[in-house]
Amino acid sequence: MFLVYKNFPQLSDEERVNMKVPRDMDDAKALGKVLSKYKDTFYVQVLVAYFTTYIFLQTFAIPGSIFLSILSGFLYPFPLALFLVCLCSGLGASFCYMLSYLVGRPVVYKYLTEKAIKWSQQVERHREHLINYIIFLRITPFLPNWFINITSPVINVPLKVFFIGTFLGVAPPSFVAIKAGTTLYQLTTAGEAVSWNSVFILMILAVLSILPAIFQKKLKQKFE
Secondary structure, three states: OHHHHHOOOOOOHHHHHHOOOOOOHHHHHHHHHHHHHHHOOOHHHHHHHHHHHHHHHHHOOOOOHHHHHHHHHHHOOHHHHHHHHHHHHHHHHHHHHHHHHHHHHHHHHHHOHHHHHHHHHHHHHOHHHHHHHHHHHHHOOOOOHHHHHHHOOOOOOOHHHHHHHHHHHOHHHHHHHHHHHOOHHHOOOHHHHOOHHHHHHHHHHHHHHHHHHHHHHHHHHHHO
16 A cells, blocks of 8 residues: 555645545545546556555455445446456455454454354355355345455355355445446435445345255255
């Protein structure tokens, strides 16, 4: 993050104030204004700054990535924005996973024991189709993302499965946020990025993600 800051274009005092992790839509709009000004001339620097900041937030479970997802729709063409958000989410969550694997076990055992045990039971139940289950959890709000990231290594979710499930699972909600980013300056809160239509679509996608697991289980029971 320090290197990104040092290699970023020279900013005015007003622009430097707005170069911060957005906490609300006003911050996101101000940051979007600064980045869009320099995006064409310093394309690589702006892209690397976005990429690094998003991963940093995800790695240390710092709030604000939703605003960066919205911002990507304002700054970049939709296909690139969607790939960026999915890749950043997958890498950042995986780094958080590895950090938890190295130093987070005592925290999980001490403060999240009951929830971790319950989720561990769910993971064992869906072990044969774990990618589908991770995708389902990423689409739906049943478990917070930070909880999934921190507890997954403790309950033996494989890193490869975790990354793929996260990369694919964040795509549908990111689709909604990125589309909202195309009208960034019309938004006043992050909640406005989500409509009832988008919620309905997300629910359908969540059901579709878990259907293969359900059918597999039914077939297994039938032939047994």
